[in-house]
Ligand SMILES: Cc1cc2nc3c(=O)[nH]c(=O)nc-3n(C[C@H](O)[C@H](O)[C@H](O)COP(=O)(O)O)c2cc1C
């Protein structure tokens with residue numbers, strides 16, 4: 001996958017099928033949109049995802065800048081789906097002020113050679129976000145591209161959106177999050193060193209230190225699945241500050257991996273959170289913590305492998 005970032009000066013070779021959006025979480029609605037542009041590859045078009053970096057809501061301070069997926073996680077997901085080109089278009093006060101008509105002509109037509117554009121009914125681009133699907137349609141004849149406006153998908157009577165996913169994530173409802181995303185909530189990072197206490201009690205935990213931009217569910221223990229070097233394992237994960245043993249307040253994600261015994265410091269790891277078990281607690285000393293962790297790990301065994 002080609003990634004175009006940090007520049008507004010680019011031009012693709014060949015024709016493209018483009019989808020514009022923020023794609024936070026890449027939920028089922030996003031996947032439907034992306035499926036449409038991926039289908040166009042059979043017609044010889046490149047599948048192109050156009051995103052703004054940072055998103056307009058962040059540039060204009062209307063939203064917090066934490067996201068369901070980090071930039072790195074989105075790149076990995078687009079690559080896996082078969083997207084050919086990802087554009088992380090630098091959004092500044094200047095580029096955001098591009099007239100919507102100029103955005104279509106200069107970017108979609110001249111730089112991307114768009115022949116097909118798929119968007120949701122709420123697509124928005126150009127100065128004050130005034131560019132919408134009607135404008136895309138009205139200029140289609142003149143520039144010879146086709147526009148497809150993709151209907152929203154509903155779950156339990158509510159439109160699937162990043163906001164819906166965030167709300168369920170904040171409740172720790174990982175089963176629901178997985179339904180909206182089409183897969184469990186993932187966290188991908190490099191494995192870091194911790195205090196090396198875990199292994200002394202027979203429960204080593206691989207530590208991830210997610211960026212402050214990554215949205216996390218409530219502090220607590222979760223049953224999880226783990227991906228390291230293309231292999232999948234069962235795991236149990238604690239998300240939080242480890243208040244029993246640490247007072248630095250640093251948010252961490254640490255996972256005991258079942259039936260595993262390797263040194264994996266520095267490796268890339270993805271964990272997916274399947275189900276919330278209990279809140280993180282400050283125990284009265286390490287013995288009480290150890291006892292609870294052993295119980296958690298036993299119960300996790302039953303969750304993953306049956307009892
Ligand atoms: C299943 C599980 C549950 C945990 N629950 C808690 C908890 O409730 N409170 C807490 O302070 N730490 C909790 N931890 C984190 C432990 O404190 C941590 O794994 C241990 O101190 C080892 O840390 P290290 O990787 O830095 O050596 C939990 C860890 C695991 C794997």
Ligand SMILES: Nc1ncnc2c1ncn2[C@@H]1O[C@H](COP(=O)(O)OP(=O)(O)O)[C@@H](O)[C@H]1O
Nearest residue numbers: 194195196198199204205206257261262263264
């Ligand atoms: N079953 C396992 N689950 C998690 N990590 C394991 C496991 N077996 C070996 N390891 C290794 O042990 C490390 C964690 O040990 P731990 O004592 O908790 O140290 P640290 O505090 O540095 O994370 C992991 O990063 C990994 O390299």
